Amino acid sequence: MNAPLRLRLDTHALIANWRTLDRMSGAAACGAAIKANGYGLGATDVARHLTTAGCRDFFVATWAEAERLAPLRLPLSVLHGVREEDMPAALSGIARPVLNTDQQVARWKAAGGGACDVMVDTGMNRLGVSPDAVRAGLLDGLAIETLMSHLACADEDSAMNAAQLAAFGTLRGVTGARRMSLANSAGIALGEGYAFDLTRPGLALYGGIPRGAFADVIRQVVSPEAQILQRRTVRAGDTVGYNATWTAPRDTEVAILNLGYADGYLRGFSDCGSAERGRLPVIGRVSMDLIALDVSATPAVAEGDWVGIDFALPDAAAKSGLSQYELLTGMGARYERIFV
Ligand SMILES: *Cc1c(COP(=O)(O)O)cnc(C)c1O
Secondary structure, three states, rough: OOOOEEEOOOOHHHHHHHHHHHHHHOOOOOOOOOHHHHHOOOOHHHHHHHHHHOOOOOOOOHHHHHHHHHHHHHOOEEEOOOHHHHHHHHHHHOOOEEEEEEHHHHHHOOOOOOOOEEEEEEOOOOOOOOOOHHHHHOOOOOOEEEEEEOOOOOOOOOHHHHHHHHHHOOOOOOOOOOEEEEEHHHHOOOOHHHOEEEEOOOHHHOOOOOHHHHHHOOOOOOOEEEEEEEEEEEEOOOEEHHHHHHOOOOOOOEEEEEOOOHHHOOOOOOOOEEEEEOEEEEEEOOOOEEEEEEEOOOOOEEEEEEEEEEEHHHHHHHHHHOOOHHHHHHHOOOOOEEOO
């Protein structure tokens, strides 16, 4: 295809991050959330690499995502459970549903659906059945592989973490579930008490740092690279880009790159993003398909050259005002994704 925009994806870093999270999970198994196209990296390739590393539990949000991954025959769970219209896909056996509501439980029982997972709500009030309903026998008769819950504040030091841990812990032995699972990426760093039998990291696999404990052990995976489409000299006093927000303080060497907000490089990077380890600042507004860099620091770069966009997730999040999750999942379809 030879696109003028690519994501360099570090396979070794991805695998090393999974191994780190697996080790931090102690005796628990370590899975992988690969919803939203593997957080934008490409779910199929991510799943292949992590399977090679030893990962045996994968999570997507929807059955459409599960169907795209069906050829890989992954051990896969669908976090949003089963609506009526999902039943044909769910009964085809390509993945287990994570049942979230009383209705979903009834639907799965009525269909004689077989092995499933169940989400219990322990305070986030997003998806999940209530612990009281579980204790009252809601799940009786189901073949539950994994009973899970989800932490609302794992990336903060919040009293809610311990409260959710305690609420979930009271369900140990209450259902016939083979395994229990609570921790996402940030939850793994809260300590082995949160790991139960299976952890479900997403963000940290892909280089995200949701808690300080990951800063020195999680490696950057994603590096956008864009090609220079034009290089020009902008005279002192002239402006660059939409709305002429940047004015050249002196004659300035400027490169125009094939990257813009339609590629998830949102306008929060206007006048504050950078490339080549901070040496080349973004100047002016980010356009839909283009950005401008001050390349005065690198006299040699020319039309056709490739430039590495600075994308260390914590830094990029701080600069752009986007979350690390948004930075990854917003990356869009125009990149050529290259695992190296
Ligand atoms: C997305 C998701 C995860 C992964 O969360 P991260 O914060 O990306 O590690 C785990 N469990 C559930 C239920 C999720 O929806």
